[in-house]
Amino acid sequence: MKRILTGAGASAFILGSAVAAFADQPHPWQWRFQEAATPIMEQIEWFEVYTLWFIIPITLLVLVLLAYCIIKFRASANPVPSRTSHNTLIEVIWTVGPVVILLALAVPSFQLLTAQYNPPEEAKITLKATGNQWNWDYEYQVEEPLSFNSAILQEGDRAAAGKEDKAKYPRLLAVDNEVVVPVKTTVRVLVTASDVIHAFAMPAFGIKTDAVPGRINEIWFNAEKEGLYYGQCSELCGKDHAYMPIAIRVVSDEQYNTWLTAARSDLNGANKALMMAVDGAPSVSVAGN
Structure with missing residues (x-):
């Protein structure tokens, strides 16, 4: 049989x-x-590419700022260091900027997380x-x-x-x-x-x-x-x-x-x-x- x-x-x-x-x-x-x-993996791939549009520019920006500070404010070129204690504009930018970026990342990530735990049928x-x-x-x-x-x-x-x-x-x-x-x-x-x-x-x-x-x-x-x-x-x-x-x-x-x-x-x-x-x-x- x-x-x-x-x-x-x-x-x-x-x-x-x-x-x-x-x-x-x-x-x-x-x-x-x-x-x-699967559709879920397609969403994960999309989200990975989406996050790279934030990660790559931020990484390059930090690299440029580090290089700028290292060169401009090295001891030989700047023997008397600045005593600046604060800058309102800069503080607003580095507070508001990350908040906006995190929101832009949070919304699609929560949507993806919801889809992962809620099958369509x-x-x-x-x-x-x-x-x-x-x-x-x-x-x-x-x-x-x-x-x-x-x-x-x-x-x-x-x-x-x-x-x-x-x-x-x-x-x-x-x-x-x-x-x-x-x-x-x-x-x-x-x-x-x-x-x-x-x-x-x-x-x-x-x-x-x-x-x-x-x-x-x-x-x-x-x-x-x-x-x-x-x-x-x-x-x-x-x-x-x-x-x-x-x-x-x-x-x-x-x-x-x-x-x-x-x-x-x-x-x-x-x-x-x-x-x-x-x-x-x-x-x-x-x-x-």
């Missing part, structure tokens, strides 16, 4: 895999954000992520719950898992079991931990929250592009903190529903069928590779 289910699932995946997938991941010498895959999928030293337990809180563990993929297990392509499944980021969610669907993530503090972070989605034992933090995302996305635990949690990746595969609704049905009875077979469909499609590519 499992073989029949897995085979049917693979066929359904292949039929639905004509659309090119998108994915992003860290790259060597990367200094900008990963490409946005009720979540269709609730996923519980529990951090352990040093892996993740995931539970799909659906009508027929599905639970599994996700840990870093060991180099010796690549061939058996069918994940030998390090462009798609990079070292230190690839996992044995990815989280699978449908595209353009609001997903609620309940984040907690079983031992010490961890952090659930997915850069391309613009989400990051602590996983605290005995407490549940709630985040959400709505991925607009199909593909395989990588994140990591972002809270120092012990000796293997660097080996605790997060992988989320975004697929079509049909692929997700078929995978979920098959995964309840055969998770490994369902994952391989999904990989066969996605990785086997000639149009699938990883951004930047």
